[in-house]
Amino acid sequence: MCGIVGYIGAKPAAPILIEGLKRLEYRGYDSAGIAVLNGVLTVFKQKGKVSDLEQALPKTLDAAIGIGHTRWATHGIPNDINAHPHTSSAGDIALIHNGIIENYAAIRTELQRKGHTFKGETDTEVLVHLIEEIWKEVECDFETAVRLALKEVVGAYGICVISSREPDKIIVARNGSPLLIGIGEGEYFIGSDASPIVSHTRKVVYLSEGEVAIITRDGYTVKTIENIELPKQIDELTFGIAEIEKGGFEHFMLKEIFEQPDAILNSMRGRVLLEEGSIKLGGIRDHIETLRNAKRIIICACGTSWHSGLVGEYLIEDLARIPVEVEYASEFRYRNPIIGKDDVVLVISQSGETADTLAALREARARGAVALGICNVVGSTIARETDCGIYTHAGPEIGVASTKAFTAQVTVLALLALALGRRRTLSDAEAKTFANELYNLPNKVRRILDQNDAIVKLAEIFKDAKNFLYLGRGYNFPVALEGALKLKEISYIHAEGYPAAEMKHGPIALIDENMPVVFIATRDNSYHKIISNIEEVRSRKGRVIAIATEGDAEIERLAEFVIRVPETLPPLVPILTAIPLQLLAYHIAVMRGCNVDQPRNLAKSVTVE
Numbered sequence: 094m095c096g097i098v099g100y101i102g103a104k105p106a107a108p109i110l111i112e113g114l115k116r117l118e119y120r121g122y123d124s125a126g127i128a129v130l131n132g133v134l135t136v137f138k139q140k141g142k143v144s145d146l147e148q149a150l151p152k153t154l155d156a157a158i159g160i161g162h163t164r165w166a167t168h169g170i171p172n173d174i175n176a177h178p179h180t181s182s183a184g185d186i187a188l189i190h191n192g193i194i195e196n197y198a199a200i201r202t203e204l205q206r207k208g209h210t211f212k213g214e215t216d217t218e219v220l221v222h223l224i225e226e227i228w229k230e231v232e233c234d235f236e237t238a239v240r241l242a243l244k245e246v247v248g249a250y251g252i253c254v255i256s257s258r259e260p261d262k263i264i265v266a267r268n269g270s271p272l273l274i275g276i277g278e279g280e281y282f283i284g285s286d287a288s289p290i291v292s293h294t295r296k297v298v299y300l301s302e303g304e305v306a307i308i309t310r311d312g313y314t315v316k317t318i319e320n321i322e323l324p325k326q327i328d329e330l331t332f333g334i335a336e337i338e339k340g341g342f343e344h345f346m347l348k349e350i351f352e353q354p355d356a357i358l359n360s361m362r363g364r365v366l367l368e369e370g371s372i373k374l375g376g377i378r379d380h381i382e383t384l385r386n387a388k389r390i391i392i393c394a395c396g397t398s399w400h401s402g403l404v405g406e407y408l409i410e411d412l413a414r415i416p417v418e419v420e421y422a423s424e425f426r427y428r429n430p431i432i433g434k435d436d437v438v439l440v441i442s443q444s445g446e447t448a449d450t451l452a453a454l455r456e457a458r459a460r461g462a463v464a465l466g467i468c469n470v471v472g473s474t475i476a477r478e479t480d481c482g483i484y485t486h487a488g489p490e491i492g493v494a495s496t497k498a499f500t501a502q503v504t505v506l507a508l509l510a511l512a513l514g515r516r517r518t519l520s521d522a523e524a525k526t527f528a529n530e531l532y533n534l535p536n537k538v539r540r541i542l543d544q545n546d547a548i549v550k551l552a553e554i555f556k557d558a559k560n561f562l563y564l565g566r567g568y569n570f571p572v573a574l575e576g577a578l579k580l581k582e583i584s585y586i587h588a589e590g591y592p593a594a595e596m597k598h599g600p601i602a603l604i605d606e607n608m609p610v611v612f613i614a615t616r617d618n619s620y621h622k623i624i625s626n627i628e629e630v631r632s633r634k635g636r637v638i639a640i641a642t643e644g645d646a647e648i649e650r651l652a653e654f655v656i657r658v659p660e661t662l663p664p665l666v667p668i669l670t671a672i673p674l675q676l677l678a679y680h681i682a683v684m685r686g687c688n689v690d691q692p693r694n695l696a697k698s699v700t701v702e
């Protein structure tokens with residue numbers, strides 16, 4: 094959600110913080126701020142983009158310690174006052190925070206009674222005053238005051254805090270919101286993810302839940318809130334700076350759409366044994382028998398990952414004949430689900446940090462289920478808390494609207510379905526055909542990307558539409574949902590995805606000459622049914638755009654516009670059909686002047702419930 098950056102070393106902190114905030118801006122972008130420490134504590138913060146904050150900073154800022162934050166508002170509107178960092182009454186402690194302090198109202202009332210006044214409406218401001226109050230009441234050092242304050246807090250946090258009273262340190266703590274420390278030479282970096290760190294160092298320490306770190310120029314100590322020192326492993330980041338830059342593309346989203354041939358290939362590299370038609374997935378090796386014998390697989394996810402979960406349901410039931418249910422993580426965790434010991438819970442998350450998905454995972458494990466994860470971010474909380482897992486190797490995804498993560502997730506789900514299917518019902522010949530077809534996908538994706546110019550023209554025609562309907566059947570039904578979600582997220586056009594046959598039970602009432610209807614109508618066993626649905630739309634004057642298989646002549650007669658995808662096996666079709674819909678949404682959004690990479694009100698990683 095919000096982004097955190099910190100620096101302690103010998104260099105000027107402000108440029109490092111601003112560069113880090115720009116890299117983090119995809120996580121939150123309604124306001125930003127920094128606090129720097131050079132004997133005195135100085136805070137600069139304001140509503141708006143990081144570039145606005147940068148403009149407002151003095152040309153030189155002589156401080157080598159600082160913290161910075163880019164915000165996605167939860168409590169309190171986005172304005173200058175509610176922007177982080179927040180400071181204590183005396184102005185000598187500054188704090189930034191990701192997450193939500195749930196008992197902030199009670200703490201605030203108590204602190205007001207003790208004479209504290211609050212400037213804004215955020216939950217975060219309460220925490221900095223609480224630290225100040227404890228430091229006043231208890232004879233202790235800064236670190237102890239922070240730890241004692243955190244003991245009183247209920248909720249999720251990733252915090253960074255500095256004070257002019259103990260000016261040579263940064264204290265950070267994590268409970269529910271990720272934080273990592275980058276290790277340089279005589280300097281340390283802090284990030285809520287690796288993006289503000291990777292241009293400086295690849296050596297990192299991931300903080301775990303309930304940990305506090307005290308960082309000085311000479312080193313760092315990690316402890317529990319109870320003050321017990323912990324040994325920490327140093328990890329190596331798996332990606333470099335080039336992967337988090339736009340590389341000549343106008344937007345991250347476009348770059349990520351065009352990266353899909355590689356993302357798909359990287360997600361299956363070394364995992365598919367073509368000759369045997371078998372699949373090697375090291376991350377689930379120790380649990381493969383449990384998975385194979387699962388009575389049921391329950392998939393929990395949010396957003397786009399939930400859509401790939403729907404494709405996963407079709408894939409696993411189709412290829413491995415194991416019953417699958419797909420749940421919104423947010424519903425699963427609160428509805429007292431029935432989970433047996435033979436059930437496997439599969440959580441899917443690009444970021445590996447989505448609060449509801451994480452909570453669903455914890456709930457499932459607490460009830461005895463084996464948990465399998467599919468994540469993109471290496472070392473993320475979900476990846477670390479699952480019993481076994483498969484990484485998608487899509488590379489960092491910065492655009493808020495998920496694209497390459499989706500196709501990489503579906504690729505990995507296809508590998509999983511094939512691995513399980515091989516151990517259950519699939520014949521050698523079927524498995525080989527499937528494995529070979531998987532390997533052909535990156536080239537087929539390239540052929541779709543080559544049609545970008547045609548999709549630009551289509552976007553031009555429909556950019557002013559008020560509504561869109563996306564319809565698909567079978568494997569293309571989740572793609573219809575995903576196509577509609579992409580358009581909604583970035584262009585703010587209302588769009589709905591529906592199973593094509595369900596159209597008759599409601600959406601058909603909306604169809605008139607102003608309604609574009611995108612049919613995902615590739616050649617499979619329901620093709621003729623979907624052709625009938627197209628006729629139904631046409632006879633009500635709806636404008637039909639079809640995503641159809643190369644060489645399908647019949648569709649030309651019915652659809653006003655056709656975008657072609659190469660032929661593949663029906664279970665793999667979503668990896669192809671999703672792509673023109675991503676491009677269509679992208680170009681429409683650009684033509685409407687929308688901020689594609691940072692759409693209003695959204696966040697890349699939703700770490701609050």
Ligand code: G6P
Nearest residue numbers: 395396397398442443444447495
């Ligand atoms: C947010 C993002 C979506 C994403 C969803 C789930 O809503 O804007 O793009 O699909 O979270 O995120 P996850 O990281 O768990 O896949």
